[in-house]
Amino acid sequence: MGIELDLSGRTAIVTGAGRGIGERIATHVAAAGADVILAARTKSEIEATAEDVEAEGVSALAVPTDLGDPDDIDRLVEATVGTFGAPEILINNAAANLENDPMEQSIDEVDTMLDVNLRGVFVLSQRVANAMLDGDVDAGRIVNVASVAGHVGIPAMTVYSGTKAGLYGITRGLAAELSSHGITVNSVSPGMIRVDRIEQLMAEKGDLYDLDRIPVGRLGDPEEIADACVFLASDRAGYVSGEDLRVDGGVAITAGLYR
Numbered sequence: 001m002g003i004e005l006d007l008s009g010r011t012a013i014v015t016g017a018g019r020g021i022g023e024r025i026a027t028h029v030a031a032a033g034a035d036v037i038l039a040a041r042t043k044s045e046i047e048a049t050a051e052d053v054e055a056e057g058v059s060a061l062a063v064p065t066d067l068g069d070p071d072d073i074d075r076l077v078e079a080t081v082g083t084f085g086a087p088e089i090l091i092n093n094a095a096a097n098l099e100n101d102p103m104e105q106s107i108d109e110v111d112t113m114l115d116v117n118l119r120g121v122f123v124l125s126q127r128v129a130n131a132m133l134d135g136d137v138d139a140g141r142i143v144n145v146a147s148v149a150g151h152v153g154i155p156a157m158t159v160y161s162g163t164k165a166g167l168y169g170i171t172r173g174l175a176a177e178l179s180s181h182g183i184t185v186n187s188v189s190p191g192m193i194r195v196d197r198i199e200q201l202m203a204e205k206g207d208l209y210d211l212d213r214i215p216v217g218r219l220g221d222p223e224e225i226a227d228a229c230v231f232l233a234s235d236r237a238g239y240v241s242g243e244d245l246r247v248d249g250g251v252a253i254t255a256g257l258y259r
């Protein structure tokens with residue numbers, strides 16, 4: 001018998017669900033049977049994803065949210081619990097990645113990355129975990145989308161890398177706090193994934209990535225990150241907690257010495 005990843009009867013919050021990897025996570029979670037709450041700042045984008053989610057035969061709720069604003073986070077959790085009850089699944093996918101020269105970044109730019117990628121993820125996880133505990137949910141799941149940039153140094157990503165490395169600390173800390181209450185907490189670390197933002201960068205700077213240095217020899221697809229998130233959100237991952245699953249074509253384990 002193959003591995004079946006069934007999320008039917010569950011409710012999942014997916015942040016950054018308007019485009020890129022988050023859009024694909026939302027539709028994969030929906031295809032596995034869960035109702036989905038979609039959060040990001042751009043209303044039109046999360047509403048478009050909500051239509052794709054509903055096409056899978058489940059319910060969707062688009063809640064415009066700035067994860068840098070704790071009041072918005074509270075509104076997101078209230079809207080979720082008010083509509084669906086306590087959610088079983090939280091996928092913290094949204095992140096701010098300002099790829100300008102780290103030596104030139106302003107305090108505001110540094111704060112944006114810290115506020116969204118660390119404070120936002122922690123505060124939302126804290127609020128959702130409390131709702132899970134109050135709602136006595138079965139098999140709570142928190143999945144954080146980190147990055148290979150949290151494992152290795154990448155030019156122009158210093159602060160972003162720091163937030164993603166910090167996310168491993170939050171993942172392990174929450175896993176230690178919450179696993180005994182039936183809530184697992186894990187992360188997925190994408191490598192270079194073919195989303196519109198990356199396609200645009202590649203069109204502008206043709207030699208952006210040396211694909212020969214990715215052991216698997218290609219960029220990843222958003223589906224490959226979504227599949228990992230659905231697995232970690234499922235019952236089949238009930239004995240995995242505090243772990244980071246790299247989905248990066250092997251790039252983080254190379255020293256970049258050989259072609």
Ligand SMILES: NC(=O)c1ccc[n+]([C@@H]2O[C@H](COP(=O)([O-])OP(=O)(O)OC[C@H]3O[C@@H](n4cnc5c(N)ncnc54)[C@H](OP(=O)(O)O)[C@@H]3O)[C@@H](O)[C@H]2O)c1
Nearest residue numbers: 016018019020021040041042066067093094095147192193
């Ligand atoms: N693509 C890659 O190669 C790659 C590699 C490693 C890790 N990752 C990680 O994968 C995740 C998704 O990346 P992606 O490439 O799909 O990014 P993307 O295409 O830029 O999408 C980012 C999503 O996050 C949302 N977002 C950004 N700031 C937000 C805020 N303050 N509040 C709420 N939502 C916010 C965006 O919506 P709004 O702008 O409308 O708010 C958008 O929906 C991120 O955690 C990223 O660090 C991606």
